Amino acid sequence: MTNVSYKMTSRSEVPLTDGRRERSRSSRSKIVAAMLDLVGKGDVAPSAVRVAEVAGVGLRSVFRHFDDMDELYREMGEVIEAQVMPIILQPPTGATWREKLFDIADRRAMVFETILPYRISANLKRFQSPYLMQDYRRILRLESDTIGSYLPAMVKADVAGTHGLNVILSFQTWRLLRHDQELPFEDAKAVVRRLLGHAMAGMPED
Known part of the structure; x- marks a missing residue:
């Protein structure tokens, strides 16, 4: 015993x-x-x-x-992610893939607006932090995969067009409009929707 x-x-x-x-x-x-x-x-x-x-x-x-500032940045990121992830993971509304992408665009506008200063901060620090760089690439994959999951096969076959959609719906585009060009929220949102509409205009329906 x-x-x-x-x-x-x-x-x-x-x-x-x-x-x-x-x-x-x-x-x-x-x-x-x-x-x-x-x-x-x-x-x-x-x-x-x-x-x-x-x-x-x-x-x-x-x-x-x-242990260091990296760990503090990590915890900050976890707090912000916990707040916005339910919005990001919610399935978009719409009968067609185009309508779904417009819904994703509107939802990302809200999310990106919420995380704007925190993501700018992490982006500056990521070049000095392997963890933050890894997390940055994880978020990019998540954003890209989210868009890709709603695109028809014929649209995905247009590789350049698909990359263009990811650029339009990216945080970097939102940061440029809101931070660099200092556009009001609604104006920035309208620019994203217009760019998205133009990009989808020449793509197949399904």
Whole structure:
């Protein structure tokens, strides 16, 4: 029979341990919230010092919870993805593949608008982070696969045309319209819909 030993914990130690865990969870949440707040307000590359200041914790606390800034970016990405993934994965409405793509375009406008500052921030950092670069390529594949799943075989056979659809419906196009050209949301959305309509005009129906 195997002997199993248990460490006895006094009543006085339990709340102390629980309290430490709660403070640890609270500090971590504050750090992530500070990162989200800073990036959301336009600081696309906040320093660890700045994150600590906004979170109201010490700099050492930041790196006690996160090995490096990459890990903090990763957690920020997970929070944002959890918010928008239900919208992304919802099947588009429409009787034809064209109508479905227009619905995808409208839905992506909402999603891209929500994640705009965070994705810009991650895009800047990805050239210095293998993880962020890998995650960036994962998202591109997801976006491309989503479009491809609703295209008829004859449309997919037009490789150049299919790539064009992906460019029109990409985050980079949305960033260019909203961030670089500073178009209002509805104007940017109208540009995407027009480009999409023109691109689909010469494609087969099915």
